[in-house]
Amino acid sequence: MRRVARDALELGKIGVGSGPAGWNGFQAMRLLIIEDDRDAAEYLVKAFREVGHVVEHAGDGDEGLALALDGRYDVLIVDRMLPKLDGLAVIGALRAKGVETPALILSALGQVDDRVKGLRAGGDDYLPKPYSFSELLARVEVLSRRMGGREETHYRVADLELDRLSHRVTRGRDEILLQPREYRLLEYLMRHAGQVVTRTMLLENVWDYHFDPQTNVIDVHISRLRSKIDKGFAQPLLHTVRGAGYMIRDGAR
Amino acid sequence: MTALGKLLRTTAFRLTLVYLVVFALFAAFLLAYFALNTRRLITEQITSTVEAEMTGLAEQYNRGGIRLLVAVIESRARQPGSSLYLVTTSKGEGIAGNVGSLAPGVLDQPGWTETVYRRLTDPETQDEHHALVRVSTLAGGFRLLVGRDLEERERLYHIIADAGRWSVTIVIILGIIGGVFVSRRVLNRVDAITDKARVIMAGDFSGRLPVGGSGDELDRLAISLNAMLHQIEALMRGLKEVSDNVAHDLKTPLTRLRNRCEAALRTATSEADYRTTIEATIEESEGLIRTFDALLMIARAESGEARDNMAAFDAAEIARDVAELYEPLAEEKGLALQVDASAAAPVKGNRELVSQALANLVDNAIKYAAGHREANGAAADIVVGAGSEGDRIVLTVRDSGPGIPIADRGRVVDRFVRLEQSRSQPGSGLGLSLASAVARLHGGELRLEDNAPGLKAVIALPRAEAAASA
Numbered sequence: 188m189r190r191v192a193r194d195a196l197e198l199g200k201i202g203v204g205s206g207p208a209g210w211n212g213f214q215a216m217r218l219l220i221i222e223d224d225r226d227a228a229e230y231l232v233k234a235f236r237e238v239g240h241v242v243e244h245a246g247d248g249d250e251g252l253a254l255a256l257d258g259r260y261d262v263l264i265v266d267r268m269l270p271k272l273d274g275l276a277v278i279g280a281l282r283a284k285g286v287e288t289p290a291l292i293l294s295a296l297g298q299v300d301d302r303v304k305g306l307r308a309g310g311d312d313y314l315p316k317p318y319s320f321s322e323l324l325a326r327v328e329v330l331s332r333r334m335g336g337r338e339e340t341h342y343r344v345a346d347l348e349l350d351r352l353s354h355r356v357t358r359g360r361d362e363i364l365l366q367p368r369e370y371r372l373l374e375y376l377m378r379h380a381g382q383v384v385t386r387t388m389l390l391e392n393v394w395d396y397h398f399d400p401q402t403n404v405i406d407v408h409i410s411r412l413r414s415k416i417d418k419g420f421a422q423p424l425l426h427t428v429r430g431a432g433y434m435i436r437d438g439a440r
Numbered sequence: 441m442t443a444l445g446k447l448l449r450t451t452a453f454r455l456t457l458v459y460l461v462v463f464a465l466f467a468a469f470l471l472a473y474f475a476l477n478t479r480r481l482i483t484e485q486i487t488s489t490v491e492a493e494m495t496g497l498a499e500q501y502n503r504g505g506i507r508l509l510v511a512v513i514e515s516r517a518r519q520p521g522s523s524l525y526l527v528t529t530s531k532g533e534g535i536a537g538n539v540g541s542l543a544p545g546v547l548d549q550p551g552w553t554e555t556v557y558r559r560l561t562d563p564e565t566q567d568e569h570h571a572l573v574r575v576s577t578l579a580g581g582f583r584l585l586v587g588r589d590l591e592e593r594e595r596l597y598h599i600i601a602d603a604g605r606w607s608v609t610i611v612i613i614l615g616i617i618g619g620v621f622v623s624r625r626v627l628n629r630v631d632a633i634t635d636k637a638r639v640i641m642a643g644d645f646s647g648r649l650p651v652g653g654s655g656d657e658l659d660r661l662a663i664s665l666n667a668m669l670h671q672i673e674a675l676m677r678g679l680k681e682v683s684d685n686v687a688h689d690l691k692t693p694l695t696r697l698r699n700r701c702e703a704a705l706r707t708a709t710s711e712a713d714y715r716t717t718i719e720a721t722i723e724e725s726e727g728l729i730r731t732f733d734a735l736l737m738i739a740r741a742e743s744g745e746a747r748d749n750m751a752a753f754d755a756a757e758i759a760r761d762v763a764e765l766y767e768p769l770a771e772e773k774g775l776a777l778q779v780d781a782s783a784a785a786p787v788k789g790n791r792e793l794v795s796q797a798l799a800n801l802v803d804n805a806i807k808y809a810a811g812h813r814e815a816n817g818a819a820a821d822i823v824v825g826a827g828s829e830g831d832r833i834v835l836t837v838r839d840s841g842p843g844i845p846i847a848d849r850g851r852v853v854d855r856f857v858r859l860e861q862s863r864s865q866p867g868s869g870l871g872l873s874l875a876s877a878v879a880r881l882h883g884g885e886l887r888l889e890d891n892a893p894g895l896k897a898v899i900a901l902p903r904a905e906a907a908a909s910a
Contacts, residue, residue, distance in 0.1 A: 317725075398795070399733065400799050401799075402803055407771075
């Protein structure tokens with residue numbers, strides 16, 4: 188039984204219910220979707236609007252490039268194969284003109300080398316089709332925040348602290364000893380505190396694997412981490428977002 | 441193309457022609473050289489003989505005057521096979537000798553002349569002979585002619601020239617006959633191969649090109665092509681099996697999916713019912729996508745496309761990383777997972793693919809060992825290792841599960857094959873296929889061995905050059 192499988196069903200709940208909107212001042216994003224498939228685009232526009240974001244849509248590469256050039260979007264969602272101007276070419280043109288709006292590439296080509304090509308062309312993330320909306324939403328939110336300069340030397344969520352210089356993790360007065368991988372897992376979660384982080388995002392960013400490990404190995408790693416940082420504390424910080432992934436947040440606020 | 445035209449176009453025939461021309465030219469040159477040299481030698485011999493006689497006769501003349509000279513000439517001229525002699529007055533009237541007639545004017549110019557002549561003894565009707573003569577004027581105004589017949593020289597020359605002509609003609613005739621024969625033989629075999637190839641192209645992949653058995657170059661070519669055909673046949677069969685399997689393994693869940701939706705349309709009464717159906721549908725589609733991804737991945741690995749993305753890496757590190765990824769899962773299932781990868785194991789390849797292949801093996805090991813856990817003391821249930829084995833780097837996953845019967849070991853690597861005992865386990869049946877495809881992509885292989893008890897799965901890869909691993 189895969190929990191990810193349920194994500195789309197929880198759509199209404201993820202974004203508004205347990206997502207950023209749920210706890211600390213929801214920030215609506217301005218998104219541009221460049222996608223030629225009308226049905227897919229309509230579905231995305233509708234879904235993102237339901238979550239509360241502002242979405243615009245371009246049906247081909249030229250139009251998308253023209254809209255994206257003024258740089259007023261938080262994230263671009265670009266289909267790889269577009270009429271008139273290819274998705275990678277759109278991103279390339281934007282980067283050449285100094286527009287650094289983060290771009291997520293959607294593509295039916297999901298192999299590792301296609302992905303590498305996409306990222307090399309200036310994309311910031313790559314999601315193979317078919318994707319689940321919760322995965323796309325989580326990635327778009329992370330992209331948008333990342334540009335807000337969240338790379339810090341010290342992360343803090345409630346009384347859980349992680350110091351990136353000394354690699355020390357403490358909760359309250361207790362020092363928590365973590366394995367190197369557990370540390371990186373926690374570091375990633377805390378960098379994106381308050382955001383949903385999916386299993387594939389963890390697998391890609393913490394383990395650098397881009398394949399599907401069949402069994403949900405990530406869940407077990409999370410529950411290990413959880414037993415180290417949450418066990419014995421009244422306030423749980425590491426939450427499972429049903430049907431989407433995980434989130435670290437200060438539930439009290 | 442006519443049969444003759446075809447024959448003339450064969451490589452064998454053209455080669456024959458080239459050799460023929462070269463050989464004929466060589467023979468002609470050799471014989472001409474021989475003939476001319478022989479002729480020159482004979483001429484030289486004649487000249488020196490004549491010279492010597494001339495000197496001798498001049499001496500006789502100086503010693504005993506015209507009388508002695510005439511006497512000597514008369515006696516010499518009578519001997520069989522004698523040279524030609526003629527002594528005349530300054531006006532050209534014959535005094536002694538054996539020459540009956542000469543070409544006009546020969547006597548007037550001293551020195552060497554080639555002339556026609558007739559001996560005194562020859563009848564008028566006989567053809568004139570050729571001779572090489574020398575004329576000199578003696579002290580008293582007498583003229584002395586000494587010469588030798590050239591018939592012998594000419595005969596020898598003609599014999600050699602004839603021999604040359606004949607041999608060149610025979611060489612050419614035999615050469616053409618041989619060329620035609622060889623070309624026909626080659627052509628027949630090539631035609632046989634071409635005919636068979638047409639049959640094969642028409643769709644009969646079980647056909648093979650005829651092999652003569654002589655081990656010549658055509659046989660070698662036919663054997664290579666047959667090996668290629670064998671490979672193609674295997675691939676075609678594989679493709680057919682795959683499409684059958686794809687049809688089965690993708691259609692089954694698709695049918696389930698559709699049935700469920702239809703049932704929901706018919707019978708669902710509440711939103712909760714629809715919700716349950718949709719959830720199950722999405723889950724099912726998720727499984728389909730996985731299967732599809734795995735198939736694409738295998739196809740990609742098998743086509744060799746991923747070869748572009750090769751880099752040097754340490755297989756031991758991969759073993760440690762993958763083990764680290766799966767260790768908590770194993771522990772959760774009550775299994776002990778150990779790593780045995782201390783020494784560096786340099787490999788050149790696609791890191792991601794090799795990781796995935798190993799991950800599939802570990803995933804399998806955990807799945808089956810967990811279902812088959814027995815009391816086996818303190819030993820680890822699963823050992824993930826990396827090491828060297830001759831010129832190979834081996835990534836091994838040993839488990840204490842039920843193992844795979846020897847008879848099934850070849851089969852499980854095929855796509856979608858799942859042994860009866862594993863039908864109950866989740867999975868696409870593509871894990872081992874992918875591992876095998878990845879191993880082959882890197883020029884290695886996947887081996888399944890007995891771990892007694894359990895399975896020992898080995899991905900053997902070529903060791904990278906020392907420089908590449910640095």
